[in-house]
Amino acid sequence: MNTFIAPEYASLLRLHQLDGFTQLWNHEVNWFEAPNHRRGGWSGVARMQLEDEGKAHGFFIKKQQNHGRWSLATFPKQEPTFRREFQHLQFLQGKQFAAPEVVFYGEQIVDGKMCAILMTKELAQYQPLDVITEATDFFAKPKQIKQQLLQAVATTIRRLHGLHLMHRALYPKHIFVSNAEAAPSVALIDLEKARYSPFFWYNAYFDLAALNRHSIGWSKTSRLYFFKQYCQISRLTWASKWFCRSIIARSKRQKASAKKRIKST
Numbered sequence: 001m002n003t004f005i006a007p008e009y010a011s012l013l014r015l016h017q018l019d020g021f022t023q024l025w026n027h028e029v030n031w032f033e034a035p036n037h038r039r040g041g042w043s044g045v046a047r048m049q050l051e052d053e054g055k056a057h058g059f060f061i062k063k064q065q066n067h068g069r070w071s072l073a074t075f076p077k078q079e080p081t082f083r084r085e086f087q088h089l090q091f092l093q094g095k096q097f098a099a100p101e102v103v104f105y106g107e108q109i110v111d112g113k114m115c116a117i118l119m120t121k122e123l124a125q126y127q128p129l130d131v132i133t134e135a136t137d138f139f140a141k142p143k144q145i146k147q148q149l150l151q152a153v154a155t156t157i158r159r160l161h162g163l164h165l166m167h168r169a170l171y172p173k174h175i176f177v178s179n180a181e182a183a184p185s186v187a188l189i190d191l192e193k194a195r196y197s198p199f200f201w202y203n204a205y206f207d208l209a210a211l212n213r214h215s216i217g218w219s220k221t222s223r224l225y226f227f228k229q230y231c232q233i234s235r236l237t238w239a240s241k242w243f244c245r246s247i248i249a250r251s252k253r254q255k256a257s258a259k260k261r262i263k264s265t
Contacts, residue, residue, distance in 0.1 A: 003106035004086070009121075012052050013104065021106040024117050029061060041066025041113070043081070047122070058122030059103060065115045080107055080116035085192040088165065089120070095163060098156065098187035123176050123187055129153065130172035132180050134216055145181050147225060152184035153177070154229035157211075160188060161203040168193040170207040171214040201243070204230065209250035 003021055005013065013019040018027060027048075035044030043064035050057050064082055086105040093101065100120035107116045132138055132149075139146060153175060160167060167174070167188065174190045197203050208230065212223065227247075231240055 004102065004104065006101070006103050009103045012050055012057065015052060016050050018050075021108045021117060024061065024104065024106070024119070025063065025108070025110065025115060029063075032060065035063075058124060060100070060120050060122060061104075062118045062120075063115070065110070066113050080114060081192050082116040082118040083107065084194070085190075086118055088191040088194050092163070092165075092191075097159065097163065098185065099191065100187070100189055123178075123189070126176040126178045126185075126187060127180070128173045129175040129177055130214075130216070132177055133172065133218070138180075139217060139219065139222065141181070146222065149177065149180050149184045150222060150226045151229045152186050154226050156186040156188065157207065158204075158230050158232070161200050161207070164196055164198050164200075164203075165191075166195050166197045166203040167191065167207050168195060168210075170211045172211070172216075173214075175211075205243070205247060205250065209247045209254065212247060213251040213255050 005019060010019060018024050029046035029048055031044050032047045033045040035042040041064065043062065045060060045062050048059050048061055050059065062082060064080060082105070086102060089099055089102050092099045100123060102118070102120055104117065104119035107114070109115070138149075156175075157167075157170065169190055169192075170188075174188060176187045176189055178185045178187075208227070215223070218226075224244075227244055228234065228236070228240075231243075233240055236244070
């Protein structure tokens with residue numbers, strides 16, 4: 001795959017001599033998330049800042065080595081997991097869906113090892129949903145403020161599923177929000193595990209169960225309001241009640257499974 005550089009950032013990267021795979025790969029970074037070693041390789045995330053005419057620009061750069069996934073399109077070889085994320089981000093940008101803007105993407109064999117770089121623009125003024133709901137007294141705020149945020153999150157997730165994408169890691173830390181108490185704007189990050197799926201309600205079942213399990217501190221009232229906003233209904237029907245129970249049941253199974261894994265380690 002050829003290297004991709006967003007035209008609007010080409011001059012900035014060139015100014016800092018970072019407009020090529022080798023330059024970015026060798027560029028020392030301070031890890032935002034230290035590399036995790038799995039899949040026979042490693043993958044990590046760093047934040048970097050570049051200046052242009054006195055203005056600072058924030059970016060996140062993800063690097064990985066021998067960190068691949070199987071794909072029918074590339075079988076019997078693996079493809080870097082960042083490739084799929086890059087493709088999803090480009091697709092979402094074309095649909096004007098709020099997600100990190102791709103600045104650079106490239107793949108290269110380095111010393112016989114499959115390496116990839118994905119660089120995105122920082123979501124300035126955004127905060128993770130868990131920071132908003134857990135680290136503040138958010139749920140003690142007026143009802144209107146809580147509901148408009150939950151509605152914005154539900155609408156964004158529903159639109160993702162309407163585009164036939166399942167996030168597959170839909171946790172509050174991957175849902176970013178700006179202006180949470182006035183006119184919330186929502187963006188989704190970390191689409192490395194996302195998959196194409198034409199089945200809308202299966203996407204909802206899978207992703208909403210994960211979100212429900214990881215949403216710490218949400219009351220039953222808030223969860224129900226979110227669910228109804230996602231389903232675009234004002235009252236529960238027998239079908240929506242069944243679907244809601246199915247999501248809750250999956251959340252409980254996943255939680256129990258996670259506890260077993262922790263005990264076994």
